[in-house]
Amino acid sequence: MTPSPIIFTPLLIAALAVFAWGCWKRFSLISLGQAEDRFDNIGTRIHEMLLYAFGQKRVIAKPFGFNHLVIFWTFIILMVANGEFLLHGVFPSIALTKLPDGIYLPLVFILDFVSLIALLAVAVAAIRRMISPPYPEARTLEAFFILSLIAILMLAYFGINAAKIARMQGGALNAAQNWMPVSSRFAMLIVSTEARQVFIISWWVHAFALFAFMCYLPHSKHMHILTAIPNCFFKRLEKPNSQPRENFAIGGSFGIDQVDRYSWKDLLDSFSCTECGRCQNVCPASITGKPLNPRGVIHDIKVNLLNNGGRLKRGEKPGTPLIGDGGEGSISEESIWGCTTCGACMEACPVFIEQMPKIIQLRRHLVETDARFPEELLNLFENMEGRSNPWGIAPTERSKWCSQLDVKAFDKDTTEYLFYVGCAGSFDSRSKHVSVAIAQLLDRAGVSWGILGKDEKCCGDSVRRLGNEYVFDRMARENVATFKEKGIRKVITQCPHCFSTLKNDYRQYGLELEVIHHSELLRNLVQDGYIKLDKTTQDMGAIVFHDSCYLGRHNDVYDAPREVIKAATGRAPIEMDRNGNNAFCCGAGGGRMWMEEHTGERINLTRVKEAVIDKPDTICVACPYCLTMFEDGLKDIKVEGVKVRDVAEVMAEAVFR
Amino acid sequence: MGATGMGRDLAGAIATRVGTGLTADCTGLAIDDKRNLMQTRPAFGGNIMATIMCDKFRPQMSTVRPNVMPMPEYKQGAEGTLVRDPFTVPEENILTKVIEIIHDAHGKGVVDITAAEFIVSGGRGMMGPDNFAMLQELADELGGVVGASRSAVDAGWMPGDRQVGQTGKTVRPKIYIACGISGAIQHLVGMQDSDMVIAINRDRQAPIFEVATYGIVGDLFQVIPAITKTIRELKQKK
Numbered sequence: 001m002t003p004s005p006i007i008f009t010p011l012l013i014a015a016l017a018v019f020a021w022g023c024w025k026r027f028s029l030i031s032l033g034q035a036e037d038r039f040d041n042i043g044t045r046i047h048e049m050l051l052y053a054f055g056q057k058r059v060i061a062k063p064f065g066f067n068h069l070v071i072f073w074t075f076i077i078l079m080v081a082n083g084e085f086l087l088h089g090v091f092p093s094i095a096l097t098k099l100p101d102g103i104y105l106p107l108v109f110i111l112d113f114v115s116l117i118a119l120l121a122v123a124v125a126a127i128r129r130m131i132s133p134p135y136p137e138a139r140t141l142e143a144f145f146i147l148s149l150i151a152i153l154m155l156a157y158f159g160i161n162a163a164k165i166a167r168m169q170g171g172a173l174n175a176a177q178n179w180m181p182v183s184s185r186f187a188m189l190i191v192s193t194e195a196r197q198v199f200i201i202s203w204w205v206h207a208f209a210l211f212a213f214m215c216y217l218p219h220s221k222h223m224h225i226l227t228a229i230p231n232c233f234f235k236r237l238e239k240p241n242s243q244p245r246e247n248f249a250i251g252g253s254f255g256i257d258q259v260d261r262y263s264w265k266d267l268l269d270s271f272s273c274t275e276c277g278r279c280q281n282v283c284p285a286s287i288t289g290k291p292l293n294p295r296g297v298i299h300d301i302k303v304n305l306l307n308n309g310g311r312l313k314r315g316e317k318p319g320t321p322l323i324g325d326g327g328e329g330s331i332s333e334e335s336i337w338g339c340t341t342c343g344a345c346m347e348a349c350p351v352f353i354e355q356m357p358k359i360i361q362l363r364r365h366l367v368e369t370d371a372r373f374p375e376e377l378l379n380l381f382e383n384m385e386g387r388s389n390p391w392g393i394a395p396t397e398r399s400k401w402c403s404q405l406d407v408k409a410f411d412k413d414t415t416e417y418l419f420y421v422g423c424a425g426s427f428d429s430r431s432k433h434v435s436v437a438i439a440q441l442l443d444r445a446g447v448s449w450g451i452l453g454k455d456e457k458c459c460g461d462s463v464r465r466l467g468n469e470y471v472f473d474r475m476a477r478e479n480v481a482t483f484k485e486k487g488i489r490k491v492i493t494q495c496p497h498c499f500s501t502l503k504n505d506y507r508q509y510g511l512e513l514e515v516i517h518h519s520e521l522l523r524n525l526v527q528d529g530y531i532k533l534d535k536t537t538q539d540m541g542a543i544v545f546h547d548s549c550y551l552g553r554h555n556d557v558y559d560a561p562r563e564v565i566k567a568a569t570g571r572a573p574i575e576m577d578r579n580g581n582n583a584f585c586c587g588a589g590g591g592r593m594w595m596e597e598h599t600g601e602r603i604n605l606t607r608v609k610e611a612v613i614d615k616p617d618t619i620c621v622a623c624p625y626c627l628t629m630f631e632d633g634l635k636d637i638k639v640e641g642v643k644v645r646d647v648a649e650v651m652a653e654a655v656f657r
Numbered sequence: 658m659g660a661t662g663m664g665r666d667l668a669g670a671i672a673t674r675v676g677t678g679l680t681a682d683c684t685g686l687a688i689d690d691k692r693n694l695m696q697t698r699p700a701f702g703g704n705i706m707a708t709i710m711c712d713k714f715r716p717q718m719s720t721v722r723p724n725v726m727p728m729p730e731y732k733q734g735a736e737g738t739l740v741r742d743p744f745t746v747p748e749e750n751i752l753t754k755v756i757e758i759i760h761d762a763h764g765k766g767v768v769d770i771t772a773a774e775f776i777v778s779g780g781r782g783m784m785g786p787d788n789f790a791m792l793q794e795l796a797d798e799l800g801g802v803v804g805a806s807r808s809a810v811d812a813g814w815m816p817g818d819r820q821v822g823q824t825g826k827t828v829r830p831k832i833y834i835a836c837g838i839s840g841a842i843q844h845l846v847g848m849q850d851s852d853m854v855i856a857i858n859r860d861r862q863a864p865i866f867e868v869a870t871y872g873i874v875g876d877l878f879q880v881i882p883a884i885t886k887t888i889r890e891l892k893q894k895k
Contacts, residue, residue, distance in 0.1 A: 391843075394705075
């Protein structure tokens with residue numbers, strides 16, 4: 001009972017040709033991107049691919065993701081059925097029925113059952129998308145069309161089998177009812193005289209549904225089924241929290257303003273996006289009403305590549321500008337400056353798309369080539385360049401915070417740790433208290449430490465995230481030279497941004513340091529008995545802890561500050577809903593500490609409102625930026641009676657009072 | 658040259674063309690026994706006064722801030738040579754032409770605080786928008802303008818163009834009076850180059866006192882009117 005292979009075969013070949021052409025058209029655009037080595041550590045890469053693509057690990061991090069896991073695996077299993085279908089259509093002698101019963105019957109049972117699951121899963125997906133979409137714009141024709149097509153495919157499969165069963169009798173019918181229960185139910189709806197009609201219709205509907213998929217897939221977001229698995233394989237193995245060095249070639253253009261200056265992996269990212277919207281739903285800018293939308297950035301890169309692909313291949317200039325007014329295929333400058341580099345987007349993406357580095361590359365172009373950046377940054381850049389700190393204060397003032405303490409300079413032969421105080425810890429009157437607390441605790445623990453004093457320069461984190469590699473490069477070189485000359489190996493940092501930059505970015509300049517954040521060191525000192533806590537402090541009351549992006553998400557330090565609080569107060573801190581690797585940014589990262597917010601709600605206000613939900617007495621942080629943002633935020637929302645403290649201050653309370 | 662808008666432009670261009678050094682915004686000038694011009698100006702955010710000399714090149718050039726040096730006494734019979742050069746410039750050598758001057762039409766009441774010599778600035782300690790009228794009175798007496806810290810602008814008490822600080826304007830007035838401003842570093846960045854800072858704050862520990870030339874620990878709602886009243890009286894006596 002097989003429809004004619006003479007008709008089917010040319011149609012299949014045509015559909016495959018359209019599919020191949022569609023794929024080639026898109027993938028050849030990926031080759032326009034710059035070279036990048038993502039072929040190292042093949043073993044690890046295979047592991048990551050199995051865990052995240054086949055295991056769907058990040059997909060199921062959100063409960064509804066389980067539905068996608070189902071759709072994914074039913075699809076994989078049904079490749080057996082669909083594969084057989086296509087082959088059978090060309091070569092009628094190939095059929096699963098030819099397998100021995102011992103294999104065939106259980107197999108067909110699985111296929112029958114799995115097809116039902118798939119049908120239910122896409123129905124659930126469609127209902128969810130209708131009533132409660134991941135974001136309002138997700139209710140696209142494209143999405144519902146794909147879900148419907150899958151449903152049609154499943155129903156056609158049942159139709160084919162049901163039609164066959166409707167004509168069975170005796171032993172065969174018995175076997176069918178046992179081994180194809182779902183199809184048998186459908187068979188009960190078919191009168192045996194109509195069975196052949198139903199069969200032929202179902203068969204061709206199934207065929208055309210498959211052809212439709214083949215033709216449509218390369219042109220829709222459903223392409224992700226081809227690109228998602230490689231995208232996991234090619235993911236960045238280290239955390240993408242630093243950026244590559246700028247290549248300062250004379251006459252070169254710096255940063256990225258044209259889509260083919262991205263690497264091939266960046267371009268592959270743009271084709272791997274399923275538009276799930278998880279990144280935009282955790283982005284502090286998007287959530288507070290700013291124009292920046294990480295999903296939108298990736299989408300615009302894809303559209304830009306598609307629009308300009310033809311011209312770029314012919315070596316012509318692109319038509320659609322990459323940085324522009326924010327229309328389709330263009331990313332607006334306001335979006336580019338809106339990023340706090342918190343990394344939530346990259347943490348959320350199930351297929352490991354890297355949104356943040358792409359934005360920073362755009363910033364580099366604006367700063368280094370166009371000299372177009374928000375006016376407020378002029379002050380910052382001048383101060384960094386001239387005085388090596390964001391406030392333009394004389395470097396000799398760096399030791400003012402410890403003028404009442406007996407603090408030594410770092411000495412190669414006698415000092416173990418450099419306490420890299422950071423600009424905030426040296427100059428900001430509030431953060432100076434934290435520096436003092438850390439100094440006192442280090443002394444109590446008997447740690448051998450010293451400071452650089454006026455030789456300390458800003459680590460350059462802000463300028464690097466803002467795209468000003470001119471200044472960052474110089475600052476990094478100067479710092480690396482100082483560190484090497486002074487023989488510094490171990491560094492304690494007060495600030496997570498200094499921590500991340502010294503640990504990750506300075507490696508690019510040939511400096512390998514052992515960098516530890518003050519919360520980690522304090523935890524170690526308590527655990528190893530160097531700081532004895534015979535009493536705990538209750539003065540802080542109920543404490544809620546806020547994870548800093550550059551400590552937690554970027555560098556996986558989540559437990560240390562909590563353990564410090566627990567040791568000092570006897571109780572673990574209260575957790576906010578958005579905590580740990582899902583924490584919500586204070587809004588100061590990415591150089592945004594130095595910029596104004598003009599649209600929507602202030603990011604720090606959003607976070608501080610979340611922090612006071614459980615009516616804490618103290619908000620505990622481990623970062624000077626967060627400290628500033630929370631203190632100012634509390635004043636702005638006019639909440640009284642809540643203190644903001646660094647974990648070092650909490651511990652100092654317990655130790656010294 | 659005077660450090661007016663035109664002077665700043667011209668001095669730098671000439672110094673470059675002639676190949677000599679230039680010290681801008683000097684507050685003091687003197688000549689030493691080796692005929693070197695000793696050019697004194699504040700440096701490093703006003704923390705030190707630097708005296709700079711251009712001993713290797715001639716001529717020695719500097720620009721001087723307006724109204725900084727006292728008017729010297731008129732000396733009878735003093736002589737010097739006045740050189741008047743009636744040079745003419747052919748029109749084709751003039752590369753720019755002023756076609757039109759358009760005054761900034763942002764709206765009424767938009768004040769450029771960066772140009773002011775006297776700024777009376779209010780922060781969170783002002784408690785509310787109406788109290789800024791008190792600062793305006795003082796500013797009027799001094800012939801200056803009212804500024805604001807970030808807190809006051811965020812609270813909606815003053816418009817954004819009055820904001821002094823990291824993300825606002827950088828000002829270098831002769832006198833900056835900070836009322837109810839704590840002196841967080843983000844604010845100091847915007848006014849640390851002021852010639853004189855007078856701070857009024859209830860909190861003895863406020864960081865503003867670290868950079869203030871004169872500090873008054875007290876209630877600004879009493880201090881400011883008192884200052885205004887005293888200035889009025891002094892003016893009347895004249």
